[in-house]
Amino acid sequence: MSRYGHGGAVVVGDVELAGGQWFPPHRHTVHQLxxxxxxxxxxRIDESxxxxxxTLALWIPAGVEHATGAIDPSWNRSPYFLPERCPIGWPEPTVVAVxxxxxxxxDHLADFGLGPGERVRAEAVVFDLLRPLEAVTIPLPMPSDVRAARVAAALLANPADGRTLAEWGRxxxxxxxxxxxxxxxETGLSFGRWRTHARLRxxxxxxATGHPVAAAARRAGYGSASAFVAAFHRTVxxxxGTYFGGGTDNPARRG
Structure with missing residues (x-):
């Protein structure tokens, strides 16, 4: 990170990823957005x-192991922050509205030709704009028991499968x-809550790819978009619309 010169706190890195491509777990000595x-x-961080x-970014504190990837062909433009020059010290991964x-x-800070004064002024505004989105991730720990793991794997393959626990048991x-x-x-979640997490995941x-809520509800096995939205709101x-709209409810996403 030799480009942190002239008192600057932020370096922007560009990486292009193919759809489905992942970098293996790693960690940084600096914060990453x-x-x-x-x-x-x-x-991915632990089970989340x-x-x-x-419209969204994820703040990853320095030292936190994580893996990054892409759903579709993507261009990651990630700022990295020197902890000693950054006024933000969130200790946990935090979703930020972009x-x-x-x-x-x-984009402006990605220009390494900026003068020292320009860079410092732009960084100060970035710090002001980094505001967490009040949302939580959806953990999905896997059971180790062979019988429960078989049920979990089947639900991951087809989250819309609506069989009861008794039917799964047979x-x-x-x-x-x-x-x-x-x-x-083994997961800390009831079966019903685990299945809800699997469906929402x-x-x-x-x-995230811009499809309407109705399509997401069908993928997850919900009978209506409203039932899906209610489950999403309760869990996240x-x-x-607020989560994927970058902090504003976007009716176009409701389907």
């Missing part, structure tokens, strides 16, 4: 995955009571 200038990026259209002004400033060779106990003990890439903390 993962942002896709084009396409939809994705970040974020899907990031152009407004048109913030996007323009990131296929997996365990009672509904046993599966219920195993899911809670399956819908995230659909929403904001409705999908």
């Amino acid at each position: 993962v942002w896709s200038r084009k396409g939809v990026g994705s970040v 995955t974020w899907f990031l259209p152009r 407004t048109p002004l913030l996007a323009a400033l990131i 296929e997996a060779g365990a009672s509904a009571r046993t599966l219920r106990r195993v899911f809670l003990a 399956a819908a995230m890439p659909v929403l 903390g904001v409705p999908p």
Whole structure:
């Protein structure tokens, strides 16, 4: 990171990714804001995955191991921040809404021909514009019990499968009571909540690529867009239009 000269705090790195391409888990000594200038990026940290259209970015604190990838062909334009020169110290991965002004400033800071004064002034505005979106990720820990893992894998392959736990039990060779106990003990989630997380996770890439809510609801196995929106809001903390609209409810995304 030799380009942090003249008192600057931010370096912008450009990486192009093919659809489905991933960088293996790694960590940085600096903070990173993962942002896709084009396409939809994705970040995995532990058991959580974020899907990031152009209107969203993810703040990753220095030292946090993560893997980055892309749903479709993407151009990642990610700012990196020197911790000792950055006034922001969020300790956890944090979703940030990328407004048109913030996007323009990131593009501006990608010009390494900027003078020291120009760079410092632009960086100060970027710091002011980094505001967290009040939303949570959707963890999806996997059970290790062979019977529960078989059910989990089937639901990941087809999240719209609406079989009851008793029906799954007959296929997996365990009672509904046993599966219920195993899911809670090994994932920290009830079976119903785990399935909701799996469904919402399956819908995230659909929403991130700009498809309407109705399409995401069908992918996730919900009977109506309104039921899907309610489940998304309860779990994530904001409705999908707010999350994928960069902080503003976008009726066009409702389908």
